[in-house]
Amino acid sequence: xxxLFDSLKSRFSREAETETGDITAAALRSDRFRQARxxxxxxxxxxxxxxxxxxLSRLSDADVLELPVLYRTVASSLSVARETSLDAATLAYLExxxxxxxxxxxxxxxxxxxxxRGFFAGGWSRAVRAIGLxxxxxxxxxxxxxxxxxxxxxxxxxxxxALVAGETTRTPTATREALRxxxxxxxxxEALGVFATFLFGHNSQIAIMAYxxxxxxxxxxxxxxxxxxxNLGAMLWVFHQKGLLLDFIGWLSIHGTTELxxxxxxxxxxxxxxxxxxxxxxxxxxxxxxxAGRRTAPVMLGVVLMLxxxxxxEGFARQLINETPARLAIGGAMLVFWLNYFFTFRGRRT
Amino acid sequence: xxxxxxxxxxxxxxxxxxxxxxxxxxRGARFGALALxxxxxxxxxxxxxxxxxxxxxxxxxxxxxxxxxNAVGQAIQFLVIVxxxxxxxxxxxxxxxxxxxxxxxxxxxxxxxxxxxxxDGGRLSTEMVLARNLMRDIEIFLPxxxxxxxxxxxxxxxxxxxxxxxxxxxxxxxxxxxxxxxxGDLVAGTWVVExxxxxxxxxxxxxPAATPAASGYAFRAxxxxxxxxxxxxxLERVLREDQDSAMEAxxxxxxxxxxxTPPGGHEVRSFLEAYYTALRAQLEQGMRFGKRKxxxxxxxxxx
Numbered sequence: 284x285x286x287l288f289d290s291l292k293s294r295f296s297r298e299a300e301t302e303t304g305d306i307t308a309a310a311l312r313s314d315r316f317r318q319a320r321x322x323x324x325x326x327x328x329x330x331x332x333x334x335x336x337x338x339l340s341r342l343s344d345a346d347v348l349e350l351p352v353l354y355r356t357v358a359s360s361l362s363v364a365r366e367t368s369l370d371a372a373t374l375a376y377l378e379x380x381x382x383x384x385x386x387x388x389x390x391x392x393x394x395x396x397x398x399x400r401g402f403f404a405g406g407w408s409r410a411v412r413a414i415g416l417x418x419x420x421x422x423x424x425x426x427x428x429x430x431x432x433x434x435x436x437x438x439x440x441x442x443x444x445a446l447v448a449g450e451t452t453r454t455p456t457a458t459r460e461a462l463r464x465x466x467x468x469x470x471x472x473e474a475l476g477v478f479a480t481f482l483f484g485h486n487s488q489i490a491i492m493a494y495x496x497x498x499x500x501x502x503x504x505x506x507x508x509x510x511x512x513x514n515l516g517a518m519l520w521v522f523h524q525k526g527l528l529l530d531f532i533g534w535l536s537i538h539g540t541t542e543l544x545x546x547x548x549x550x551x552x553x554x555x556x557x558x559x560x561x562x563x564x565x566x567x568x569x570x571x572x573x574x575a576g577r578r579t580a581p582v583m584l585g586v587v588l589m590l591x592x593x594x595x596x597e598g599f600a601r602q603l604i605n606e607t608p609a610r611l612a613i614g615g616a617m618l619v620f621w622l623n624y625f626f627t628f629r630g631r632r633t
Numbered sequence: 634x635x636x637x638x639x640x641x642x643x644x645x646x647x648x649x650x651x652x653x654x655x656x657x658x659x660r661g662a663r664f665g666a667l668a669l670x671x672x673x674x675x676x677x678x679x680x681x682x683x684x685x686x687x688x689x690x691x692x693x694x695x696x697x698x699x700x701x702x703n704a705v706g707q708a709i710q711f712l713v714i715v716x717x718x719x720x721x722x723x724x725x726x727x728x729x730x731x732x733x734x735x736x737x738x739x740x741x742x743x744x745x746x747x748x749x750x751x752x753d754g755g756r757l758s759t760e761m762v763l764a765r766n767l768m769r770d771i772e773i774f775l776p777x778x779x780x781x782x783x784x785x786x787x788x789x790x791x792x793x794x795x796x797x798x799x800x801x802x803x804x805x806x807x808x809x810x811x812x813x814x815x816x817g818d819l820v821a822g823t824w825v826v827e828x829x830x831x832x833x834x835x836x837x838x839x840x841p842a843a844t845p846a847a848s849g850y851a852f853r854a855x856x857x858x859x860x861x862x863x864x865x866x867x868l869e870r871v872l873r874e875d876q877d878s879a880m881e882a883x884x885x886x887x888x889x890x891x892x893x894t895p896p897g898g899h900e901v902r903s904f905l906e907a908y909y910t911a912l913r914a915q916l917e918q919g920m921r922f923g924k925r926k927x928x929x930x931x932x933x934x935x936x
Binding site for chain 2: 310311312313314317318321324325328334335337355358359361362366367368369370371372373375376378379380381382383385386387389390393395398476477480481483484487488491492494495496498556569570572573574575576577578579580581583584587
């Protein structure tokens with residue numbers, strides 16, 4: 284009891300000394316606080332710097348496991364320092380250090396490759412299924428666009444020039460042979476790889492745009508879908524006129540089932556974002572928009588990958604395979620594959 | 634620690650219950666970061682093209698050879714494919730790659746001291762980084778292309794100007810909201826904040842001469858009651874900057890206020906350090922009792 288009293292007494296008497304401002308080095312309580320914890324701060328700083336530079340391998344496993352613990356220690360140092368210290372430089376240091384550590388501790392849980400693995404093993408399909416309603420809307424828009432394009436040109440072939448701008452060979456007045464030549468024959472076309480890569484880059488950029496403009500309440504996405512499918516409908520009619528409809532569909536479908544599916548998904552993503560903005564429901568517009576953006580981002584990554592596949596099919600397979608049945612078979616197989624992957628494949632849960 | 638709340642400051646509460654204050658990046662800094670990134674991208678592109686041209690250098694008559702189905706033609710085709718793929722990756726992947734890294738910032742943002750963060754204070758996810766960069770095309774590249782088309786066309790081409798105006802809405806989006814969010818930030822739920830990095834500075838109050846006993850200065854309570862936290866921080870800054878003229882001016886001002894004779898020469902710094910330590914001790918003691926004194930006008934009684 285007596286020793287306890289003594290220790291208490293000595294504590295308070297030292298306190299009294301501090302208050303009269305009459306002791307030696309590290310007189311301030313806040314400085315003693317800092318001296319006792321500086322080691323932890325420095326250690327966290329070293330770890331954070333190494334992790335920010337991506338040099339995880341230089342840290343031992345023990346260090347990596349210790350990061351969250353050390354982060355909480357330093358975070359509590361900060362909240363104590365805010366209430367007890369007036370050393371602006373130390374406070375600023377702690378604020379910055381805790382922020383940096385916070386971003387690492389609460390940073391992306393997975394590496395990008397880990398995320399990609401999850402993406403292929405179910406994340407992609409889930410993302411597509413999550414926007415099912417928008418896919419139906421986009422599909423309806425595309426069918427309507429193609430129908431309108433067909434009907435307009437069937438009603439008056441003059442429309443063709445307006446719908447399919449800049450087309451000189453595949454016109455309503457072209458002969459059957461000329462039209463046929465655009466579908467078959469080109470086996471000797473050179474530089475297929477270059478062509479495929481170009482197609483992929485071009486189509487991806489358009490798909491990304493169709494998604495991004497969905498930000499304006501989804502209307503531009505719908506317009507882009509209508510424009511593209513209207514053009515397609517008009518072409519379908521032209522080939523139908525000359526009895527080449529099935530051949531044209533074969534020519535189109537070998538890559539088109541993949542490509543049009545990708546365009547459908549891009550348009551649906553754009554519509555989803557636009558819908559979230561126009562009808563946020565119970566959330567704020569900002570929250571609703573952000574949630575829609577996060578839901579559709581994986582779909583769009585998938586769209587780019589699908590267009591890569593489509594570019595390869597268009598650049599190589601279509602030029603090398605010159606028969607309508609084979610083309611239809613490949614196109615149909617691709618369609619079955621995508622439908623299966625998106626709507627029946629459940630993958631692993633994350 | 635400014636006296637008035639900075640309009641660019643935003644607070645989040647971490648899961649530990651700690652309030653962290655972030656400063657939103659200024660629009661100028663963000664534009665600077667973007668400009669730097671575009672310059673870097675162009676430099677990388679030029680380097681890559683020069684490298685490819687060097688590889689193709691031995692192959693004469695590129696335009697006629699590329700169509701040939703011989704080894705030379707194949708080689709050139711391969712180089713063209715590499716180039717096209719590289720351009721696509723650079724345009725769409727540059728921001729993605731760097732923002733997915735642990736720093737959450739592209740090289741341009743690192744140089745300007747910025748990073749991206751989730752607006753709700755939660756984890757920054759891969760989906761967010763993807764979403765914010767998918768929008769970049771209509772915010773940067775398409776407005777630039779549309780402006781180019783509008784400027785290059787005849788004045789009668791009203792359509793081009795309408796397109797340019799429409800895309801400019803996206804490009805100038807950060808000017809239409811308080812948080813300086815661009816369309817991509819809005820869709821992803823992110824924002825761009827300043828990412829301060831600081832070294833731990835030596836403590837001024839533990840310098841050997843800083844303690845009143847060692848320095849021989851003895852301040853009375855009323856000498857220390859003259860100033861508050863704001864003046865203490867100003868004094869700290871002056872001491873850290875260590876400019877003789879500024880320190881002399883501050884020492885004179887303090888002495889005038891508390892009725893002392895101003896010190897001279899070597900004494901200036903030791904006087905200021907001693908006064909700083911004593912004032913901080915006084916104010917921190919007040920803090921512990923819940924009394925803070927914001928500045929010299931504050932009576933010091935408010936908790």
